[in-house]
Ligand code: SF4
């Protein structure tokens with residue numbers, strides 16, 4: 448176990464981390480600014496994922512954000528967090544919020560202030576929290592922290608469990624974290640990211656299942672995407688051999704907001720591609736960005752094909768030199784490789800110039816077919 452993980456675990460024993468931030472307290476408004484009507488919300492633009500910073504006590508090889516202990520802890524300012532949430536509330540469709548893609552327990556007091564802000568200003572939102580469980584020391588300590596989160600309306604904990612996390616965090620911490628959360632009434636999602644040579648979800652499931660409540664546990668796994676640190680740290684021989692159609696895409700369903708305020712309309716493994724950034728909340732409102740996304744032909748192609756199949760087809764037919772790889776780790780990998788190459792993005796934009804309306808109609812047709820505007824009570 449590395450020194451910084453040990454140091455973090457020692458500091459995590461202290462139940463507060465007030466020294467990190469208290470600015471948000473002065474920025475909170477007590478006026479109610481929004482209320483999610485889950486019954487009427489479309490699935491489109493329904494999830495808001497806010498990343499506070501890229502600071503993380505861990506440093507995983509497969510990390511798409513290249514997060515780690517040397518990255519800035521503060522990240523997004525408190526006033527900006529409030530602005531992001533207010534701007535999303537004005538759109539009127541978001542009903543599910545996830546805060547801190549990295550280890551949010553690093554800034555526990557700050558996190559609680561944000562959750563208090565949400566609780567006093569919004570009604571009916573589902574809140575999910577990702578964690579690595581690195582902060583778990585003893586069951587009582589986990590109980591204390593998770594009780595606070597439960598009272599602040601956190602309904603779901605998403606716990607990362609895979610070889611990359613477990614080379615730094617003992618699995619027992621994840622088991623303790625999950626079982627305490629369930630004892631408190633929360634649901635738990637165990638998410639495993641795998642490579643060609645790593646253990647898969649079934650391995651971890653066998654170890655964890657006897658300790659968990661099956662009615663409150665969801666198990667998910669996905670192949671890693673060779674983006675961010677994973678591109679440098681994991682060699683091609685480690686890539687699961689799939690293709691550009693394998694996997695799902697949640698473009699236009701989830702809006703990812705980076706610590707610098709930039710917005711990407713998905714939370715897939717390729718979201719760090721420069722061409723997927725659709726605006727900055729420092730410059731535009733979330734409503735403006737949503738409108739621009741809906742009119743963008745590349746986004747419409749991604750949404751109507753639920754992945755990059757349309758982009759691949761166009762490049763194969765029209766680009767003089769581009770060829771797809773023999774295999775990709777999945778949809779997000781192919782999407783990342785295309786959308787992170789400015790010359791390919793420009794080529795696609797030119798090619799789609801005269802097909803903008805067709806692509807818009809294709810996406811609208813897909814939305815009707817898939818019932819994306821139907822009542823989605825079960826998703827809230
Ligand atoms: S994958 Fe998650 S836990 Fe690992 S370094 Fe990145 S943000 Fe931290």
Ligand code: SF4
Nearest residue numbers: 696713715717779782
């Ligand atoms: S395929 Fe692309 S747009 Fe879709 S979720 Fe993956 S990275 Fe995002």
